[in-house]
Amino acid sequence: MENERAKKLIAKYLEGNCTAEEKSIVESWYLKETANIPDENQEPDYTGAEQEIWAGILAENNKKVPAKKRTYWYAAAAILIISTGLYFGTSSIHTGRQNQPADFTKTDIRPGGNKALLTLADSTKIALDDASNGEIAQQAGCLITKTSTGQLVYTVQPASAGADLKAQTALNSIETPRGGQYQVNLPDGTKVWLNAASSLSFPARFSGTQRQVTLKGEAYFEVAKNKNMPFIVNSSKQKIEVLGTHFNISAYADESHAKTTLAEGSVKVSLTAHSQEQQILKPGQQAITSNHIQVVPVDIEEALAWKDGLFMFNDEGLENIMKKVERWYDVKVDFQENDLREKHFSGTVSRFGKVSQILKTLELTGSVHFKIEGRKIIVVK
Helix, strand or coil, X not given: CHHHHHHXXXXXXXXXXXXXXXHHHHHHHHHHHHHCCCCCCCCCCCCCHHHHHHHHXXXXXXXXXXXXXXXXXXXXXXXXXXXXXXXXXXXXXXXXXXXXXXCCCCCCCCCCEECCEEECCCXXXXXXXXXXXXXXXXXXXXXXXXXXXXXXXXXXXXXXXXXXXHHHXXXXXXXXXXXXXXXXXXXXXXXXXXXXCEEEEEECCCCCCCEEEEEEEEEEEECCCCCCCXXXXXXXXXXXXXXXXXXXXXXXXXXXXXXXXXXXXXXXXXXXXXXXXXXXXXXXXXXXXXXXXXXXXXXXXXXXXXXXXXXXXXXXXXXXXXHHHHHHHCCEEEECCHHXXXXXXXXXXXXXXXXXXXXXXXXXXXXXXXXXXXXXXXXXX
16 A cells, blocks of 8 residues: 555656655655665665655654744755756656766765955954954954854944044955855944855945945845935945845856845845946845846745755756855866756755765756766766
């Protein structure tokens, strides 16, 4: 009986009619089963597969996990949810050796973490991952501290004579390397999460009529409200102006477009190169900026997944996926053939597993394979 139920569940999966829970059952069973089959002609052991995996999922979901976060368990676990844009083909999900993931045991690469370099106005550089918790410096009437949770916090001290004047020239910057991320709380209470290979420049203390910062790379902002002092983010090709809201900007130099995604409130996106074009975004919209501004609806969860510790992609090209892998794992990616760049995938994978976690799962589709040589990943057919 269990054998038949398991086979029906797999058939339902191949037709693309599974629920999220059923999809996770099939894929987790497949990963477990293929790891233990010595003979490529041996038929999988369907018996008890459904009950065994359901038991693991139910045990995990019975823990005290907020409903909003429950979907992330599937991504953080060893069971990874992934498929090609058109689901796995019937010839792709089987236990033949050609589809078994490569063994990266000796060449695996660890994920990134909280790493950043802080540069003060006097050019002093502080490696935040090596710095002790507590006070780091004082600039323009502002106390700079590192918390035990790995955040950089700017706290404005009581005003002193000349503090505002000093603030205008006391520019600080925080830069994350490839394989790094960091959170900084700015002097006005705004919170910023920096993704890998990104930098943010800002005054040690905001003064005047605007709060201006400059971003390179990607960051998520939760801007403190101040209707008398707009918050402005200058980045590649665009300027973002807000009063108080939550949004994400991705503006890497090696990307052809800058993307601004609004989660809450409203923002004004303007071009910076000899153009008067501007757009007002509503929550759930994304501005894609190059020579003009295109506004499209967006999946907020997907756009902000990196901040929540996930890689999430929906019918995304492999070239873009591997750019994210390059930045987070501090590796170089080479494609053996250019047509591999255009293959599309959908899935969700934890950012905090080793690089083999995402590579093995992509290999399960049968359409792509990988080699790791030092800190280089080679994409092959």
